[in-house]
Amino acid sequence: MEDMPYPEWIRFARTAWEKHGIPASVVELGCGTGSLTIPLVKSGFEVTGIDLSADMLSVARQKLEETPQGNRFFREGTIRWIHQDMRNWELPEPVDSVISFCDSINYLLKEEDIIRTFRQTYQGLKSGGTFLFDVHHPNTFVRYEEEQPFVLDEKSISYIWTCDLDRSNYEIEHHLSIFTRAEESGQDVYHRFEEVHNQRAYDPDWMKRQLYEAGFHEVNIYADFEWQAADEDTSRLFFVAVKK
Secondary structure, eight states: OTTSOHHHHHHHHHHHHHHHOOOSEEEEETOTTSTTHHHHHHTTOEEEEEESOHHHHHHHHHHHHHSTTHHHHHHHTSEEEEEOOTTSOOOSSOEEEEEEOTTGGGGOOSHHHHHHHHHHHHHHEEEEEEEEEEEEOHHHHHHHHHHOOEEEEOSSEEEEEEEEEETTTTEEEEEEEEEEEEEETTEEEEEEEEEEEEEEOOOHHHHHHHHHHHTOSEEEEEETTEEEEOOTTOSEEEEEEEOO
16 A cells, blocks of 8 residues: 555645635544544644544554654544444534545445445534545446456565456455565565455446435535546546535
């Protein structure tokens, strides 16, 4: 994940907030190990990171503690980590903005999961609040299938990544075989790990309708970190939804 464009996601969020109101409180759905959460809290936002994986949240806490002044953020209450499902997330009080980047929404494999997440997010926002998220365009999964396999070969880590796409509903299964090198007893030893990731892409117009039906009064879709209209060539769709 080291090459992921985390600064670009933060730049997009900041631009959206400049257009629709700078938030004080932010929720990140699918925060993972905190690669976006921690920079946001360091910038002065009150951030809640929510994730389904307790292991990832544990890594996020450790990452924060290892950063300069990391413990201060905990003491001052400007960051909190919560183990919840984004389909049912809730806090005691509404927040100014909710974000979900790095295609976390694509891990929701059923239409009803998308609908529940949108409605729950609407309920968790203050009036005038914003919901910012990105997803893969369905055509991106087609390109993944056509361009596979993907291979990385570096000194200490290698992987082979293949994809299996069900085009009837644009559900894709990613298979990764990861090899890491470590020195043990003076010898190079390789360890193999297997990962499977399942994602689903949805028609952007359908997603837009679901946001309106959830209650949002303004919804726009942009392309690939830029403030331009999305089209069929867009790889990553960015949604900006505003609560009246």
